Amino acid sequence: MRKIVWIFTMGCLLLLLSGCSVQTNEREKLRDLEYTLVEEGKAPEGLQSILEEKKQGAFKLTYEEEGSLYLCIGYGEQKTSGYSISVNELYLSENAIYFDTSLIGPSREETVAEAPSFPYLVVKTEYVDKPVVFQ
Secondary structure (H helix, E strand, O other): OHHHHHHHHHHHHHHHHHHOOOOOOOOOEEEEOOEEEOOOOOOOHHHHHHHHHHOOOEEEEEEEEOOEEEEEEEEOOEOOOOOEEEEEEEEEEOOOEEEEEEEEOOOOOOOOOOOOEOOEEEEEEEOOOOOEEEO
16 A cells, blocks of 8 residues: 555656646747738738728737738727837747737827827738737
């Protein structure tokens, strides 16, 4: 009986230690993904209709067509014109694609229209079968 308890205890200990093995950080960048900005109105037809429906509110979406992956982000209604979106990073990790963007407001010197705008961005990159994390 004592031998069985010892074997069970050692098995549990080995299981715990193997669970503590060194793992790669799931956010560790494997490589940057190359991308192109898609001009407004130049997205594939199916995606363009989705964008028209969603652009008034904030959204994040992906769209795949013909071996390309389209990453789309919209920041919803802004009170004036003059907003833009910058891509901070787009990279591949072991477990996901990370897409980091920022909304940039109009500069103080810029003349803006006092009409609502709906800034959104679409980028086209290679298709990779991994989830996308928008940051």
